[in-house]
Amino acid sequence: MTANSYLEYFLVLFGWVMNNALWGILSNTGLFALPLVFKVLGVWLKVREEGADEGNKGLLALPRIEHAIYVSYLVILFCCIPLLPVDISTIKFDSARAKQCGISVPTPQNSGYKGLVNDFGGRTAEVPMWWYLLHMMSKGTTQAMIASIPCGTQLRQMRFDVQNTKLRDPVLLQEVQDFANQCYSRAYFRLKNSNSQLSDATINSVGWIGSDYFLNTSDYYDDYTSMTPRRQWPYDDSRDSGYADTGQGGYPTCKTWWSDSSVGLRKRVLESFSDSTRKEMQRQFPGSQWEEPALRWLVSPRNAGLSGSGVTYIAGRGDTASGIGNSLSRFTSTIGLGMKQVEALPGFDALKQALPMIQALLQMMIIIVIPVQVMFSAYEPKTIVTISFALFALQFITFWWELAGWLDDRLITILYSSLAASGLASGVPIADFLSSPRDGWIMNLVLGMMYVVFPGFWVGMLGWVGVKIGGIAEGFIKGGAQAQQAGQEGGAMAGEAVKSGVKRIL
Template identity: 45%
Template structure:
């Protein structure tokens, strides 16, 4: 029945305590339970404790697992639970059991023993059936989309150097006009210098993206600690497909980031140099003007 199924979901199950835990013992000595001849006869006395039954191991006051888990909880938690029970009612035993269930859940034990590693931002941290269905559907959609997307990405990657050459030609053509229209401002000259440098440096970013696209999966899976085939939900298959999409987009994202960052730096440097030139010549300009103004005033007098 549902009540029994709910009860046997955790290690403190009343069904287990009443039917099984009394006859089962720990396989290794436990320091919190002294060795007992009547209980541990036939097992070695190593001096590191006895072999408690599972019922004793869980239920014993102070040294039992249940009591030790309760001691690990924040004392303020029980105060808040008491306040909640006084407001909305309920059984204190049920609240206590719910807290202990959560503390000894596999998810909590995993986190307490060194943290939980999440494969990505897909799904919830506490992965559910809905998340699993969504993940499988996403894998199918990504695989179907890759049939048309990957050939398009391949053609795009071949076209990028051609676009670079045409853009460099266009910059060389308009360079004299822009300098003339800007009256040869220092800021414009510096900015154009950065633009030309950035366009030529795009080759590096494309080579970097191609290297990552070629060797990233090999670096991830060509070791004894990883496998290209993962039985736990085809997680690697999903990551591989998405990674291929991401790496293909890097041929556009990395150059866009590079051009934006470098152009911004060029504008800042150009503006600073222009301000420095103006500041450095400002005193001379004022001094030269003062001499002319003084001569004009003398003539008028």
């Protein structure tokens, strides 16, 4: 038995533990036999309602009662009685897809679920034969279909990880604020007053404190220095003349302050990302291509405010209505509208994270109530077929989410490539996506349809098929019972005819 998510890894076992407990209650109290009594009573009453031309009442009732009891017994044997033992070591977390796409995924024992592994270490459940086989068949079919999908880049997952990283260190957060006030604001003010027109690429570059334009253009970050001492750099008389030597450090240039390879602000801010996020970004973006879009978000005014600082920096507060001021006003207005849209829309990234959890919880719920559902249906095969289709449909949803993720990657690449071609982005589609505050209403609607509507339509369609096939199976069994009864009646009539013929001969 395999599982596709950490939560499913534990909830499947827990569901079968509760399933065994519920079946134990029904069997120990004798309640499981109550539907059989009512079924036999129903057959007897139905036979009593038959007309006198139906023949002997006893011969008519006996095969029907036997057939009802035999079918119910088979349902109980294969679908209710726990037979195959399962524990936490038997269930395996399926990492085949991760290995296929070269993604490093820790085992549940090495993840944050380690405590649950210990809690479930001594728990053992037993699974009825039919549901064990159904689980294996469903997971096997699902994994085979998933393996046929090309590997994607999981762009939304990467953006979710990047945009949920915060500057937790208040000292580092304050230093980012100081850099924005002492370097970025001064460089931005000089740029605004010395240029009347800028290209779109330059406007995009100067939109954050680590701007390549300010770092690589003379008279900006190479000219301005920190206005307060920095412990990471010792006091230098040639560089820091005019500043007081307080013994608390020197006054590095803004370029050194940001770009120093050992203690620079850029390096220390990058260390705020988790190891898993950095590895995934490095796997997708060779070299250091991932650093700028990730840093753009991490030191952005909005993220700085979410990280705990009550004050955030903003550029161009004194802009005029023409030239660069007008261009930057439009740029910041676009970002503002994007932020409002993000706040107004449902959290699609969070929804993607929550859906497998909901799937595991629903699967656990169905597993727990199987004994009650089967008992209340009087052990009808139709109920078994319907529940089987429901479980298969629920487990197969994983394939639709994998397919939706691959399609989403392709659509994102196409969208941001077209934006870059039209001059509305910097030209690196994936980098633009990681630092983008919005995707547009159409992209969000398409994403919602792929992750929610696809599975919903699939479950509804397969549920309808399950009900229909369950009805066909029930009719087939009833047809077999009627054929058996007709055969017995025909045999009895043939016997009577033979007896009467023999008497006449004698």
